[in-house]
Amino acid sequence: MAHGLLEEYNLRLESELRSRRYAAKMLQGYIQAQDRQIEYEEKLLEDYKNKLSKLNTIRDEIDKHKKNL
Structure with a gap:
C-alpha cells in the first residue's frame, strides 16, 4: 500500500514538475x-527625439529668417 x-x-x-517547466x-x-x-521602442523613441530636435532647429531658423524680413 505504501509503495x-x-x-x-x-x-x-513529475506532472507538476513538467507543468512548471512548461x-x-x-x-x-x-x-x-x-x-x-523594449529595445525596438527605445530605438524608435530615440529616432523621434532626433527628428523632433531637427524640426525644432528648422523652426528656429525659419523664425529667425522671418524676423529678418
Missing part, C-alpha cells in the same frame, strides 16, 4: 519578446 501511494505521489510530482519556458519566451519590444 502504491509513493508511486502515485511521485507521478503527481510555464517557465513560456515565461522565458514572453520575457525575451518583451525585451526585444
Whole structure:
C-alpha cells in the first residue's frame, strides 16, 4: 500500500514538475519578446527625439529668417 501511494505521489510530482517547466519556458519566451519590444521602442523613441530636435532647429531658423524680413 505504501509503495502504491509513493508511486502515485511521485507521478503527481513529475506532472507538476513538467507543468512548471512548461510555464517557465513560456515565461522565458514572453520575457525575451518583451525585451526585444523594449529595445525596438527605445530605438524608435530615440529616432523621434532626433527628428523632433531637427524640426525644432528648422523652426528656429525659419523664425529667425522671418524676423529678418
